Amino acid sequence: MKVLFLENRYKTYFWELVASWLRQDGHEIYWIVQNHAFKPRNEVNCLVIPYPTAQEIEEVKNVEVSHRIVSSNRGLNYFDVKSPGFLHYYYGSIKAYIDEVSPNLVFGECTQFHEMITIDVCKKKGILFLHPSSCRYPRARFSFYQYDTLVPFSGEGAKKPSHEIIEVIDGIISGKSRPDYMFSTNSPSKFALLRDKVRLTIEYYKGERFNTPSPVRKYKLDKFKKKMIQAWELLAKKEVIDKSRFNILFPLQMQPEANIDVWGYPYSNQLEVVKKIVGAMGEGDVLYLKPNPKSKYELEPDLLKMAGLPQVEFLRHKSSTADIMPDIDLVITVTGTMTLECILSKKPVLSFGMSIIDDQLSYQLNTSFRTLEDDINSIRNGERAFANDDHLLLINFLYSTSFDGIIGDGLHNRVYLMNEANIENLKASFRCVIAELQD
Template identity: 35%
Template sequence: MRLVFVENRGKTVFWSAVAQHLAADGHGVGWIVQNPTYRPNGAPGDVFDLGFPKAADLVAAPIPEAVSTDRGRQYFGAGSRHYTFYRGRIADALDSLRPDAVIGEPTLMHELLTIAECRKRSIPYLHPAMTRYPGGRFNILDGDTQIPVAGSDDTWPAARLSDLASAISEARSLPSYMAKPPAMAARMRQLRRVEAQARTTLGWLRGDRFNTPSPARKITLQRALKENLAAWTALARMPDGAGPIILYPLQMQPEANIDVWGRPYSNQVALVRQLLAALPQNGRIAIKANPKSKYEVSPEILALARETDRVILLPLNRSMNDAQAVSTGVVTVSGTVGFEAVFGRGRCLSLRHPVLEYHLPEFHAHSPEDAVARLLTDPQAGRGSPARGADLLAQLVSDSFEGTINEPTYDPNCLSPANLARVTAAFGQVLDTLPLKAVA
């Protein structure tokens, strides 16, 4: 098959290594590159450089649905006048490279536009992403959705599923992204991050003004975050008094998990207002900040807490267990807390978890209003057990593959020969299920 990879900054190094293995297996390889600083030098295949728009290329036009939550426009001041240029260049790239499948992420502006162009042409866009549970596995998802294109059909013994389900329910097993590395590994990671940030700045200097904020903008955003967290601390309190309390854990933004998978609930302030309107007058919303807070801790969420005492900002040092203990139930868009409820850890309804909607609908809500109503009237809504969790794990294992998808900056072991072999084998298995749909 003809495969095209979409450049994704530091992760391109990982995909270059995977591409070499796939090429050795007989697949053709190509690349779509938005930021030339991350051009996959030495990797197999032709490279289509999208280039940067000139002043005459920047035109006013309606914002495409694909980039309705683009972080560049929403947080970095990139505007929208470049979308028409990139749509055209991506179309040219697909027509030139003629892929049977495209491999990439649904994170950056050019990736989201590529997904839309692939969809027009019925070209599969494969998005590999690590699972939250169980650890050490990944899905190959369909475009900008959370729906697997295909799975491994692996099965685990019932005892293994039960043991892990119990560990998750008791918080003895956490997703890999929550694990803290040893001190030496953390120090090495920080050094690699400094190098990666320098490369990102170089990309901005070379012309990437659409996915990358300027150094000045970045400093301004970090200063604003610090000020907003201080304001949060000044407003923070624990709930008191009677009445139902819905817990809403803020999801970090920018992040594809909420910005893309969470649509149409990516505006978390608007979502909190919907939840509040669905509650009786004595009901309140308690908001828990993300432990890795970014720009979702916004002036708008602070203003809402000042506007009404029915919105409670919980102290930053309170754990999820503390927050759940004072709430009637939790509503999340696409947060991990929604999966954990299936295992009996807390009580939660999710708005945008397809695996729950399709396989465990009692943990899914069709709307914010539906979530509130069910949490208040049905004592069993969103309430799981280790046994239910074991059933979910069986599905997650079947839908996923063993291996690690990551950026070497954060996990150099992703480039180990054993891991590359596992990832390549998984792609081989999925590609065998796809029809040839090359662009004519």
């Protein structure tokens, strides 16, 4: 098979390991590199896309780029890139290379713009694109998601006995079991972080200005972020919930992040989502906004203005979800992990974005701006509830569509790639997927 990998900064370190395993099995390996500083070592079949000049960007305007690719782009949304013209330039280069190579399978993420472009090309050509990522629960497992969706490909297929499932659910509900991304088992040293900053800055001045902000822009963004967090905390209240009212919780998700920017499309604008929720609420309802503990650029002045509304309350960054959940009547989210936690604890929840379990439950999980008011009312009136076995179905589905293993990278989670048992699990998983495609 011809297998194509996409550079993604320090994730490339992991892709190189996978490529070495597959090469040993006789597969042809190809690469697409956007950031030249992370070109894989000793790779021959490698397209390193030249950084475009302003003139080259100006000359390429006849390539159609989808609204989804534009709307999820970090450069345009946060890094002060003025025009989407660079997307047309990269689209042409990527499409030409895929036409030339004709890979059977592509591995990558759905985070950076060159990955989103590749996904679009693969969809149109019928080439399978897989994005291996943690399935959040159960812990230490991951799934191969197709293209830019949360639809898993393959999996171990095995289901667990009910008593084991109940143990897993109890651990999640109690907070004893948390998703892998919440563990900081291998935080980089200050020297490693400084070296990373220098590396990215040097590459910025060489021409990589689409996934990387300028040092000045980064400084301004960090300063703005701190200002917004401080302002939020001044407006926030202690976790005192009025039990006599119908209480709705909206947990804000960190941005930029593929979890919401891609999987949450077209509901990625959280300010707009909050406004729609307020407009759909009943007269005596209260909306509690809970910030992400690691909030980034999703906090903005117009969102802070929502604190002036009588039906909106801000919670602090350190607020405990466990403390407030008993008094919350409904959770509304875009694509947050809390969706899974609500299903397992049978807490009413509505989700705007993609879900890995849309067709697995008797409970109607998804909502939209058009149906939101009716959906809230149906829950307020007790017309929508989970079936007795929905929580069991969820965990069994997650087990059957995932594999043992934790995916690491070359900076923040390198420890997982140094663990021999974990590496063996990862090898077996990738080889299982390849074998399934060859059958």
